[in-house]
């Protein structure tokens with residue numbers, strides 16, 4: 419047994435110090451460092467955990483002997499979830515599902531467990547937070563009371579592994595949540611970095627030896643009271659985060675890391691009275707309730723992985739009474755906004771230095787693509803000039819520091835989605851099939867002039883425009 423000694427561990431990122439400090443140098447978190455008793459530096463490694471019968475055994479590397487195969491997967495039966503995992507849960511893989519408390523992680527996983535059980539796969543749901551009765555009650559609310567899911571309320575990892583190893587190991591085991599788990603091999607309290615890490619390690623070992631796909635639920639907390647999921651991120655095969663805000667019903671499942679699939683796909687769900695329902699056509703949802711007569715809004719034709727997604731970009735530009743005007747951004751990169759503002763000023767003569775600027779991506783979505791630059795610029799100019807942009811137009815394109823509008827990938831898919839949703843025109847860089855419907859813009863100056871032109875003509879415009887399906891023909895793309 420290694421010598422017991424005190425260490426100070428950041429509960430947010432897992433950095434270890436030999437004395438207490440107020441701020442973690444690794445993750446910049448304040449008051450996240452806690453004292454922990456550990457059994458030496460190797461305590462969280464496999465050597466410190468209970469010796470298993472598998473010790474020293476060598477397993478053949480399956481799949482290498484035959485021809486190269488796709489990883490064996492079990493689809494969950496929930497399309498939006500399978501899209502994010504890359505087609506289903508890979509045998510023996512471990513997925514960490516992170517998210518704010520109350521966002522719907524348990525709900526999603528109970529639905530996934532039930533859907534998999536319905537296909538005849540063995541599924542176990544281990545709750546460390548709720549009693550079996552509570553979990554059953556939730557399943558009843560979700561209309562899943564008849565699902566053949568094995569429930570257990572346990573927090574001791576050794577017990578869980580023992581329980582799951584009885585008989586045939588299940589195809590899927592959900593551990594809700596990793597922060598409530600504890601292992602006998604370390605002395606720290608549940609929820610501390612050492613416990614979270616060691617418990618995760620034991621469960622990962624279980625997954626690898628039995629072939630059970632394991633999902634670990636991890637709460638994200640900003641105050642560092644319990645160890646964040648970041649401490650196990652590097653140990654697991656895939657990390658997904660479940661996002662959304664309390665004011666909106668939709669929830670977005672995003673792959674952050676995935677050893678067996680894509681990391682840029684998102685799954686879109688809506689929280690309803692009967693649990694989470696899939697949103698197969700998110701563009702329609704994100705554009706619902708759009709005010710087409712308001713200045714300062716532009717529709718961005720974006721891509722999330724392989725799926726095009728239309729969202730409304732809203733800008734508000736107002737004269738500022740502050741010496742240092744406000745710039746507030748929700749759902750986009752603030753640095754990118756600063757850049758667009760600077761380019762607007764330098765290359766289109768649009769000065770916003772004495773204006774407050776607010777930018778919002780409608781619906782609580784977070785856009786990361788630089789391709790949104792053009793829609794942002796159009797929304798900003800529209801808000802400043804008061805000119806309402808045509809409701810039936812979409813925008814995409816990256817703005818360079820020179821003021822040039824640069825082409826972006828997958829223009830065809832973006833345009834197709836726009837057409838499907840009834841948009842008749844597109845303002846894009848170097849458009850294929852230029853002309854009436856697809857307007858190609860080369861510089862930012864060009865956009866400013868166009869919006870000014872709209873401002874002059876917007877009094878004449880009314881309603882929704884022409885019948886879009888006919889206006890925008892397939893051969894435009």
Ligand code: TYD
Nearest residue numbers: 519520521522523524525689690691692693
């Ligand atoms: P939950 O899955 O318990 O969140 P987490 O496991 O991430 O902490 O979800 C809790 C929230 O979801 C709660 O605020 C109520 C809401 N909810 C619904 O709106 N409809 C439902 O059918 C269910 C089960 C929950």
Ligand code: MG
Nearest residue numbers: 523524547594
């Ligand atoms: Mg929960």
